[in-house]
Amino acid sequence: MIYMKKRIISFILCISILFSGCYSYKDINKVLFVTSFVVDIDNNNEPIIYLETFKPYRSNISGSEKGQRIVYRGTGKTVHEVIRNIGLSSSFRIDGTQSKAIIFTTKAAEYGIDKFIDFFHRHQEGLIRQYIAIYDGDVEKLLQTQIKSEEYIGLFLADLMDNIKVSSKAVKLSMNDYLNERVMESTACIMSLIRLDETQMENLITIDGGAIIKNDKMVNKLPKSESQAYNFLADRIEGGTLEIPHPKEKDKFITLEILKSKTKNKIEKKDNIVELTKKIKVKTTLTGTQSPMNFTEEELNIIKARAEYNIKKFSREVFEKYKNENIDIFDVADIYNRKYHKEDSKNILKNTILKVDADVKIEGSSNKFDYSK
Template identity: 40%
Template sequence: MRKLKRTIGLLMAGILMAASTGCYNYRDINKVTFVTSAILDLDPFDNVVIYLECINPYRNTNESSDKGKRIVYAGTGKTFLEAIRDVGRSSSYKINFTQNRAYIFTENAARKGLKRHIDLIEKDQELLVKPDMFVYYGSLDPLIKFGDNDEYLGLYLNELTQKMKTTPTVLYMNTSDYLSERMAGNGTTVIGGLRFKEDIVGKKLELSGGGIFKGDRLVQNINADEGLSFNFLRDNVKSGTLEVRNPQDRDTFVTLEILKSKTKTDIQYDGQRVRLFKKIIINTSIAEAQGKLVVDENVINYIKTWEAENIKKHLSQVFSVYKNQNIDIFQVENRLSKKYSKVEIEDPIRLTDLIVDVDLNIEGTSKTKNSL
């Protein structure tokens, strides 16, 4: 919470800095409301429905403190721009998107397609700031009311993403990357998911799984368990943990901390089959051992071999699932077009064989590792 308040303070400082640089004066600032997140949906008639979480700053030359008020506006229109203008008709302030931190698409809007939203996001000058993108699964009401306790949804997601995007199971996409990937190959890309999870203290909004998009339309959901395999194959893993069964106590686990990971990719086409090569190098250390683990060369080799084979098995399973559905989330078509520019193959993912080599290293091990 303290860090979030600091972020709000920095946001307010950034907004008010515009006044000191001549873009706005204090009187102008007090007439502008800044969007911090945008929830985008479609109604039963396919009209665009938007909910804009805004911060309305207030400052005058006689005050030393900054003030801001959270407001949520709703608007409807045939297009995204018309919905924004509908919001403008009910607001006494000018709506400004330069501080937006998140575009959140409902599952309903995502399944019907993002084309009516993306064109404006891509071309409008004020929307040049490219925040994170999410697919939200669940009822809209708790999401809209998320900030009732003086917490800003957009700033919360910004903090959460910065903290969690290096977690190997989390799927992450910002608007800039989405706009690039939708135009590459067959236009298949993955956007991270948002869900509320019930725990002891109530509902908690978390990053969980995501959605696969093709032609700007949600075609398949991807769960959190598949996220690790996807991130390894796409070279998105930077840190995290891996759990391995303790070879000296099969009812307990050894936790490996990922210190560094790199996935090298190559693709080859022989005129009949496509081969997608993935060389994954993972440097780890033993972070925890349940029970007692006596570490020697045999134990280390067992853990390395077992986990490397386990990773290969899961990567191959996830690849096969989406290959059989003709969903190319692994950029096969894009890589082929770059390497073999004169070759045209329809649906190359169906002709692709995945060849994975995992090189897992365990660093800094001593002779005996006492468990926690």
């Protein structure tokens, strides 16, 4: 009997502890949930923060949960001061636990992300799983954009990042990833670069390559045309396509869908030269051709060879470009440091030679390997 009483008391205590932090309907109507933070700077390099918020409320008519989008703008000397200043103009408590994205303008990123990121890292409501992106364009135009598929920019951006595997040319980075990258030997990483796509029937947010961050500052842009090669080298391919020149028809292409990709590193020091070998294995399937083919074994081998050639060619070109600029977006210093941890790896990139070993496997699509008129 005493044992049962102890179990009941323990159960009641557990329930009270577990559910004490939950919002009641009465409480939730007094809270503004931030869906995204947008960080800009003024002419004095002081932060301008935009908060995209969700104001929940309970409908008196239907009894269902609805909400309202409210955007706040604040200024101050620090991010924390700005948030507090915004709080002075709101009758609701601002809650950052539901934020999906932190967006920096190119102006703020070029000035230095380190001036602002510490608040999002240290604050008790900060989330390391939210995405970080750089926005290239007019920030107020971004916040005034109405996207039919998703009212909230923060939620739209999170869905966009989660759906990134459909393209091998897109780049994404979470808060957690960035906090890890900024303390690595290479001191450089790639963030998503977003902009408004005004070529569509309605304005949409699109990922337009990447922003190159070195020592917490944006120093350059990674064009979309180079993003796929970067993703192969960095082992960040989740899906996408390869467009291969047609073996027989000029200006025609064959499309391979990437099903799986894996990149392994091998690094060797030879005198004053470092050889970095990237072994890239790609599993693909045929998804289309712009001109008829029989897809014989010989033709499939030609397609395979051309796919491997393109991966090697573009990977080497991108590597050499940023090697010459001394921007280690490929984490060469960290790869070297893991094997030769007692040696200095600070400027190892300039002495590194890249070798790329690509292996593309082609599978059929719906068991159909031919295409004829």
